[in-house]
Amino acid sequence: MKEVSSVDVAISPIEKFQEYLATRGKRLTRERMIFVEEVFADHEHFDADTVIERVSRRKDGRSVSRSTVYRVLSLLEEAGMIRKVARQNDRDVYEHDYGYAQHDHFICEKCGDLIEFSNDSVREVVEQIAAEHGFRLSHHRLEAHGVCAKCSAPPQRRHRKLDMI
Amino acid sequence: MKEVSSVDVAISPIEKFQEYLATRGKRLTRERMIFVEEVFADHEHFDADTVIERVSRRKDGRSVSRSTVYRVLSLLEEAGMIRKVARQNDRDVYEHDYGYAQHDHFICEKCGDLIEFSNDSVREVVEQIAAEHGFRLSHHRLEAHGVCAKCSAPPQRRHRKLDMI
DNA sequence: GTTATTGCAAACCATTTGCAAGTGT
DNA sequence: ACACTTGCAAATGGTTTGCAATAAC
Numbered sequence: 001m002k003e004v005s006s007v008d009v010a011i012s013p014i015e016k017f018q019e020y021l022a023t024r025g026k027r028l029t030r031e032r033m034i035f036v037e038e039v040f041a042d043h044e045h046f047d048a049d050t051v052i053e054r055v056s057r058r059k060d061g062r063s064v065s066r067s068t069v070y071r072v073l074s075l076l077e078e079a080g081m082i083r084k085v086a087r088q089n090d091r092d093v094y095e096h097d098y099g100y101a102q103h104d105h106f107i108c109e110k111c112g113d114l115i116e117f118s119n120d121s122v123r124e125v126v127e128q129i130a131a132e133h134g135f136r137l138s139h140h141r142l143e144a145h146g147v148c149a150k151c152s153a154p155p156q157r158r159h160r161k162l163d164m165i
Numbered sequence: 166m167k168e169v170s171s172v173d174v175a176i177s178p179i180e181k182f183q184e185y186l187a188t189r190g191k192r193l194t195r196e197r198m199i200f201v202e203e204v205f206a207d208h209e210h211f212d213a214d215t216v217i218e219r220v221s222r223r224k225d226g227r228s229v230s231r232s233t234v235y236r237v238l239s240l241l242e243e244a245g246m247i248r249k250v251a252r253q254n255d256r257d258v259y260e261h262d263y264g265y266a267q268h269d270h271f272i273c274e275k276c277g278d279l280i281e282f283s284n285d286s287v288r289e290v291v292e293q294i295a296a297e298h299g300f301r302l303s304h305h306r307l308e309a310h311g312v313c314a315k316c317s318a319p320p321q322r323r324h325r326k327l328d329m330i
Numbered sequence: 331g332t333t334a335t336t337g338c339a340a341a342c343c344a345t346t347t348g349c350a351a352g353t354g355t
Numbered sequence: 356a357c358a359c360t361t362g363c364a365a366a367t368g369g370t371t372t373g374c375a376a377t378a379a380c
Contacts, residue, residue, distance in 0.1 A: 027334060027379045048369080065337045070370060087252060090345090090369065106300050119294050125286045126309050133282065134314030135271050141308045144291050149299030192354050192359060213344075230362045235345060255344065255370085 020079035104142040110151035185244035269307040275316035
């Protein structure tokens with residue numbers, strides 16, 4: 001399900017990251033480039049292990065160590081380019097926060113899928129409530145839990161009538 | 166800040182828990198009673214350590230071991246009486262899910278306070294979106310992040326003009 | 331050349347678990 | 356009596372960190 005569209009951005013993720021690093025006297029290393037290249041190649045959600053696996057799968061053999069992955073994860077989060085969305089299987093799950101519009105999530109209790117959606121009314125309601133409470137908003141996070149359309153579709157059975165007790 | 170009101174419930178937390186335990190062939194032990202007594206004494210958010218500290222502070226010396234605290238935490242969650250709300254300092258933070266109305270949270274980025282609020286429009290918007298996407302909703306969780314009124318109040322200084330550079 | 335960064339292995343720390351002793355029903 | 360539970364100590368597993376070697380700038 002692809003409901004959240006990409007947004008025009010002036011510069012590429014690597015450039016954006018470089019920009020951030022420069023302001024902090026930090027360096028754009030080979031490992032950091034590899035990391036960003038892998039993680040921003042698509043718009044999937046990911047966790048530390050996902051990234052470790054992806055970089056170790058590279059044909060050019062240029063991988064990135066486990067500790068560096070964790071370190072770059074924090075850097076990108078500080079840079080505001082990724083963000084923690086959830087915790088699944090005792091792991092922090094991240095998503096891009098650069099190049100894509102603000103959105104929220106459905107989490108299916110059956111298949112575990114994270115489904116993204118955008119909706120202006122959510123933002124409006126949150127903003128209004130924040131205003132009422134004198135809260136200066138930086139962002140919000142909405143998770144709707146339930147069963148997705150795919151999983152709640154009735155399974156094909158022969159004796160449908162038996163369900164109607 | 167007290168914005169979420171309690172709700173009339175037929176039976177006490179202990180009775181409710183007992184009810185759940187009975188259906189599973191589980192037992193209401195001394196430790197479980199102590200735990201529920203402490204945790205439902207107020208409506209604060211809490212984590213495992215909070216509970217461990219509270220039970221060890223009891224004058225009657227009837228404490229509950231660390232492992233039992235974790236075990237009862239899961240039981241109460243299964244029973245639908247508490248629920249994870251957030252993760253702070255690498256710890257799971259819980260709140261009551263029994264005896265109180267559905268509500269959402271502001272999380273202050275400065276003082277870290279969790280501020281509760283209820284608002285029907287949030288529920289309505291979420292329900293509408295779920296309907297649009299064929300999602301069967303069980304519950305939602307909304308976190309608004311920002312700076313609370315208290316923390317964003319300008320500090321009292323003598324030379325206010327210096328701020329306007 | 332300096333100073334930040336890497337990779338490794340060890341450390342951390344919240345949470346979980348095996349097991350023998352104890353307890354609710 | 357028979358499970359179910361407890362507490363202890365040890366294990367787990369994701370994430371962090373100290374340190375010597377390495378690479379950006």
